[in-house]
Amino acid sequence: MTALSRALAVLKLSGTEANARWTVFNPATGLVVAELFEQPGQQIKVAVPRAALEVFRRRDGNVAQGQLDMRARTEVELRSSDLKTVPMAAYLYKGEIGLRLSAMVGMQSFVAKSFRSEYIDSLPLFSLGLNYQGLGLPELGVSLDLSFSHSRQQMLLDAKEFNQTITLFQGGFSLPYQLDFGSFSIALGPRVAMMYVQRRKEFQGGELSTDTVTMWALGGVGRLGWRLNSVPVSVGIEGRLSYTPAPTKDGLRNELLVEAQMAAGFHF
Secondary structure, three states: OHHHHHHEEEEEEEOOOOOOEEEEEEOOOOEEEEEEEOOOOOEEEEEEEOOEEEEEEEEOOEEEEEEEEOOOOOEEEEEHHHOEEEOHHHHHOOOOOOEEEEEEEEEEEEOOHHHHHHOOOOEEEEEEEEEEEOOOOOOEEEEEEEEEEEEEEEEEEOOEEEEEEEEEEEEEEEOOEEEEEOOEEEEEEEEEEEEEEEEEEEEOOOOEEEEEEEEEEEEEEEEEEEEOOOOOEEEEEEEEEEEEEEEEOOEEEEEEEEEEEEEEEEEO
């Protein structure tokens, strides 16, 4: 009994509203220590391990959170007024560090039909993304993405038909602001990217030509996501809209670039 008492501390929870639910969570073990309902005007005592704990209070879809270090304390009182309001996602996905690794597949296309027919047609796009949520604010994140495409196309320029093989590498950086609605989320933010494009052209008669270009793209990104509650996995749709100075026979020309991808992500 003496060893057990030394391993435990007492947490006192106080609130003034009915139908509020308290959850005590141990991030080190990933286990819920206790779940109980608030009793207005009454103090609830619960034995907890001597560890760094997270305490959540839920009522009517609202969530508040507090963090306690019980490692050197025997008794702590926590009131509902001591907690800070957090998004529902903080409770649903407690214990995660806020990282998401995603795989995406979709299409990339320039809006102008004349540019697509003469220079670069629509391309399949394969991407990997890494997102960290909680950059100063719970809703603010930072994302990195890497994309690749390889495609053979038939083009027409100055009444001359030719085939070309496109190889594209793209790296992007964005700052999405995410709003959570239970298992669903919406994220919007600015994005900047750099693209490396190689065009290997094959003309009638066997003439070959290869050129490469590096382009910057500035625009925004949006994501609709759905989080599976049973496993740390989410699925979603991601779209990007960018302006980029694209090369033409008359020099650089600003073009509008659209990208749309299906995404699946694993959360850490």
